[in-house]
Amino acid sequence: MDKFKIDPSFSAHFRNLHQVFMYITDRCNLECEQCIYKPSISHFINEEIELNTALSLLSTFKELGAAKVTFLGGEPTLYGHRLDGQPLLDLIEKTRGLGYEYIRLDTNGQKTKQFLDKPEFKELDEVAFSLDGYSAETNDPLRGKGTFLRAVDAIRHAINVGYHVTITCCVQKLFLERNNDGLLKLETMIRFAESLGVHQINFHDLFKVGIPMDTWTGNFAPQPQDWPLVYDEISKKVQIKHFKISVRLPQCFVTKSEFARNPEFYGYCPVKMGERVMVHPNGTIRICSNLICTGYGVARYHDNIIDWDHSAGNEIIGHDLTKDTPCTNRSRHRKYGDLVPVCFSFKPDQEEYVWENRLKWDQYRIIEEDVRAIK
Ligand SMILES: C[S@@+](CC[C@H](N)C(=O)[O-])C[C@H]1O[C@@H](n2cnc3c(N)ncnc32)[C@H](O)[C@@H]1O
Ligand code: SF4
DSSP states (O other): OOOOOOOHHHHHHHHTTTEEEEESSSSOOOOTHHHHHHHHGOOSSSSOHHHHHHHHHHHHHHHHHEEEEEEESSOOOGGTTTOOOOOHHHHHHHHHHHTOSSSEEESSSSSOGGGGGGTTTTGOOEEEEOOOOSSHHHHHHHHHTTTTHHHHHHHHHHHHTTEEEEEEEEEGGGSSBOOSOOOOOOHHHHHHHHHOOOOOEEEEEOOOOGGGGGEEESOOOGGGGGGGHHHHHHHHHTTTTTSEEEOOOOOOOOEEHHHHOOOHHOOOOOHHHTOEEETTSEEEEEEEEEGSSOOOBBBETTTTTEEEOOSTTTTTOOTTSOOOSOOOOHHHHOTTTTTTEEEETTTTTOOHHHIIIIIOOGGGGGOOHHHHHHH
């Protein structure tokens, strides 16, 4: 397998590389209202990372330490569509052959069913289906008419044939409302995921926080100040194992004093850690998904070379790499009163391969009892 020749600045920054997010195609069969990737979705140009290039990149990243890969896009089940999806199956099988320990695929579930019985697809450690509501009425306004029924049908089939199935769900503002029984609609979403029999529900936040990806359309964004109480209510239930499934919930904001109490824990930042790469079909390699669809990145790949970006467009410029700070990308343009933003991937107690096995991030948490003991 060919390897890429790497700029030394790249290997130095990614000395703790654990995971790869590979956006294998810019093509999609949906136009979700909230999609951060919409500006890149194209039926015409640069739509895929060619199979051999993808595998050479993965082999290179594996040598730097990567153990987990997530295939996404656009819609990854459209990868190699001219060859009936065979390139996707080859990609999964050969990635396993490279020795990756955890292979995940993120899908909208619209055309996924046709792959579920293929032996190469069964190599996946996780199939993450996107679902943004617990009914057609709550999901389809974001993802499009008919998407709920098709995705749920595929989820059920995937569970029946033995996949490790998870749901990825954007926290639309409706979830911060309560039902007549007083329960948050966010909890209704968790209960729905439970009833399907998935292993986990992984929430993404949808706040508009002054970054380029805020330009997604639709009126589904909650207000940042409404989140901390909802987060506390649900995360307490997660901690006491109130739900039958694993729940990954982004904390998103903490008070300034709470951040100051435990900066090492709340200062989690993949840009500073150099623990992940996000790879795109147009040759961009970046770290922070807040910068998707911008010109910012850290490096470019081309002709079997990975070049470090020495220009002002390098996303690490403006990050104080040696200090534990709130999220630099989310605090640059907007202020939140007594709150500061933390990384949107910061989900305490989460059951996630890299968080648990590689970073062991919960060890950095100083719990209140420890503080009292110290005093
Ligand atoms: C960009 S999609 C690509 C994979 C696939 N097409 C899908 O929908 O699952 C990956 C995930 O990002 C989520 N997503 C899209 N726009 C988002 C946004 N503005 N904020 C947070 N997550 C978003 C999607 O809902 C999906 O779960
Ligand atoms: S299915 Fe995924 S990539 Fe396609 S528009 Fe929706 S969120 Fe974006």
